[in-house]
Amino acid sequence: MVYTTSSDLGGPILKRPQNSFTNVENASELREFVRKGEIDAALIRAELLLEPFVLLAAANRAVHQAAHNRMITRSLSAELIYSLSPNRNISDSLNTFGIAENSQSLVVAIFDDVKGKKMISIAKRIKGTPVSFELLREISDLGLIKQIYQLPELDVNGISMSDLIVSRIVTKEIV
Numbered sequence: 001m002v003y004t005t006s007s008d009l010g011g012p013i014l015k016r017p018q019n020s021f022t023n024v025e026n027a028s029e030l031r032e033f034v035r036k037g038e039i040d041a042a043l044i045r046a047e048l049l050l051e052p053f054v055l056l057a058a059a060n061r062a063v064h065q066a067a068h069n070r071m072i073t074r075s076l077s078a079e080l081i082y083s084l085s086p087n088r089n090i091s092d093s094l095n096t097f098g099i100a101e102n103s104q105s106l107v108v109a110i111f112d113d114v115k116g117k118k119m120i121s122i123a124k125r126i127k128g129t130p131v132s133f134e135l136l137r138e139i140s141d142l143g144l145i146k147q148i149y150q151l152p153e154l155d156v157n158g159i160s161m162s163d164l165i166v167s168r169i170v171t172k173e174i175v
Helices: 027-036 052-067 076-084 090-097 117-125 133-139 142-149 161-170
Strands: 020-022 042-045 106-109 129-131
Touching (some): 052 076, 052 106, 052 161, 076 090, 106 117
16 A cells, blocks of 8 residues: 555555455464564454444554654554554554454555555465455444444434544544
8 A cells, every 4th residue: 555645545455355354263373473573564453443434544644644753653554553543552552453363354454565465475374264345344343343442322413433433543642
């Protein structure tokens, strides 16, 4: 994913159906690859992503922070995972939203991969079933998402759950 402006964020993530996986059998191995720096990508727990728009908002925030030399983390991939979190604790954010030892579903987000070579390389390491990114809503754990983002049970004044999550993402440093 090569992004120079926020308007570039729509295409590359959404048009690659192989960036989402279910029935992942080697999550602990993948997590170790990320920790060692052998995988330059954000491996995100798919059950915590409500829909693609939430990931795009977090990616936009991460790219914006990088463009203005205000990143909180050391890499753009880690900044993306940090941006998904409603709180400012880096390790809590990475542990909550990043791939866990027992993750069975994950989304792979890669920056600077216009030709898709990095994605192909990473996909070869994942022992799981590639699924369409559009199926994200079916993989999501709404109860867990509501708990993490402290969302009310019902939509507030017609505001969707996605809108509430995105507002928490973009205002994290302000609140």
